[in-house]
Amino acid sequence: MGCSSCSTVKDGQPRGCKNNGTCGTDGCNKLTVFDWLSNMSLPNGEKRFDCVEVRFKNSRKEFFRVPEDIPLSIGDIVATQAKSGHDVGIVTLTGELVRIQMKKKKVAYDDAELPKIYRKATQKDIDKWQKCRGKEDEIKKRSREMAILLRLQMKISDVEFQGDGSKATFYYTAEDRVDFRQLIKDMAKAFGIRIEMRQIGYRQEAQRLGGIGSCGRELCCSTWLTDFRSVSTSAARYQQLSLNPQKLAGQCGKLKCCLNYELDMYLEALKDFPPQESKLFTEKGTAFCQKTDIFKGLLWYSYKEDPSRWHTLTKEQVQEIIQKNKSKEKVASLEIYATDNVEREAALFDNSSGQDSLTRFDRPKQKKRRKKNNKRRRNPAKSSRKNA
Missing domain, CATH: 3.30.300.20 (K homology (KH) domain)
Incomplete structure (x- = not known):
């Protein structure tokens, strides 16, 4: 969501406000909050909320109390109270949404020690600040x-x-x-x-400095993420990801926060799956689980004596075998169930839509000389006339 000064010019190229993260209208800043109440007027008899949100360098934001004689709007540069002297920042949010943000961040709006806004920044304050x-x-x-x-x-x-x-x-x-x-x-x-x-x-540190992640977008922590939840390696294990630190670590050197985004969905799907360490007892031997596909609902098992050969089973088939093992009953072999799955896959991937093969570009092209030779073979009379 860009500001009005970041719009494109006539030739379609982005103009850019060149404010480098300090946009005046707060449309392209870090951790910005969309003011969806900006076009709504207050009911009769209601006073405007007397606190505003002010943003300083990078993502640091604080709340300040506003005197009644200072009307403020988003984008105003103000001089705020500090421990000693004054600080300069940009107003990023006003009105009732500030009350919601203060409640979300557990800041008491009736606190008497809440810092105040002194005045709108003068040109002298802005020059010194820059x-x-x-x-x-x-x-x-x-x-x-x-x-x-x-x-x-x-x-x-x-x-x-x-x-x-x-x-x-x-x-x-x-x-x-x-x-x-x-x-x-x-x-x-x-x-x-x-x-x-x-x-x-x-x-x-990564939140303050910013950067581009491996997904090609700006870091979540520097654009919209406000809380840092702990990320463990078990989140990668549940999602069947290889434990490679170079791929799982973010710019901060810790595990990526996005590993937690889909973790709840994976945990919900894994409830219907048998445990990863479950063993299948057959007359041919004991089988162990080698791989799981959560989306297709498939599991790959191999015998202890032949671990390189995997057999594809559905989660329903595995649960059926486990129930038989609990009643001290062994199935003949895993191949009985695996052959049924192979037939289903062959029917499932039938080219019913008429799409071409993915390997159609791998075939070598025939040279033009071969085509000419084939024409001569088909019409030997024409070639003899030319020679005559």
């Missing part, structure tokens, strides 16, 4: 060099300046606890500002 934002990359580079010189086992991933330029927050990731007291002294002396160090996890 000047500080322009220095963040250089300061991040220098701070990383200082951390390397001090041999600290940490990675400074992002720097965020306060709107008035008096304070900077350094976000870092580390495996263990880091003693960065000397680093703070060196940075405060070099930059001339107050320093705050804030440790974040690897998933939060």
